[in-house]
Every structure is written in structure tokens, then in C-alpha cells.
Amino acid sequence: SIHPILSQSCATSACHGQVRSFSLQQADESLPADADIDHPRDLPEPFRTDYYRVLAFCNLDTEHQSPLLVWGSGREAAHPGEQALSPADETTITEWLEAKP
Secondary structure (H helix, E strand, O other): OOHHHHHHOOOOOOOHHHOOOOOOOOOOOOOOOOOOOOOHHHOOOOHHHHHHHHHOOOOOOOHHHOHHHHHHOOOOOOOOOOOOOOHHHHHHHHHHHHOOO
């Protein structure tokens, strides 16, 4: 899951965590182990909103060009913050995107 990566990098209080409309759950919060989730629309709030908010910054055809990765890596000057994602984080997120249907 990429949720802990985003919670510990992008959604920190010094970054996107300041914006009230952006609210990833903290990494120590997770879905119940017995959750029966077959599709993102089955996710309970706030996880469902977070999922679609993250996907809005992803390109499922050319994963490595997703704004999430380009901005988060610091390769794109349009992102005012510094590098938020490590190369290992980028690999994990790319693999997650490649696994999307």
C-alpha cells in the first residue's frame, strides 16, 4: 500500500496536510482486517476520498510521468516543495500504479 508513504511525505503538517481539503489518514490508521473491499467505491470515508484524490494525480498509461511522481520526486519545478519521495518510494508507487486495472 502507498498510503503510509503519502501520509509520511505528502500529507505531513508542513506540506499538503495544512490544506483542509486534503486529508490522508495517518499511517497508523488502517482499514479493518475483515474489510470486504472489491472496488474503491466500497472504501469507507475518508479512505475513498483519499484514493480518488491521489488517482487524480496519476497517469495509468504512463505511470512514470504521473504528476504524483514527477512533482513528489522534485524533478518538476512546478512543485514548490522539495523532494518528498525517495527513489524507493517512487518504485513502490510506480508498481502500485502498474497493478491498477
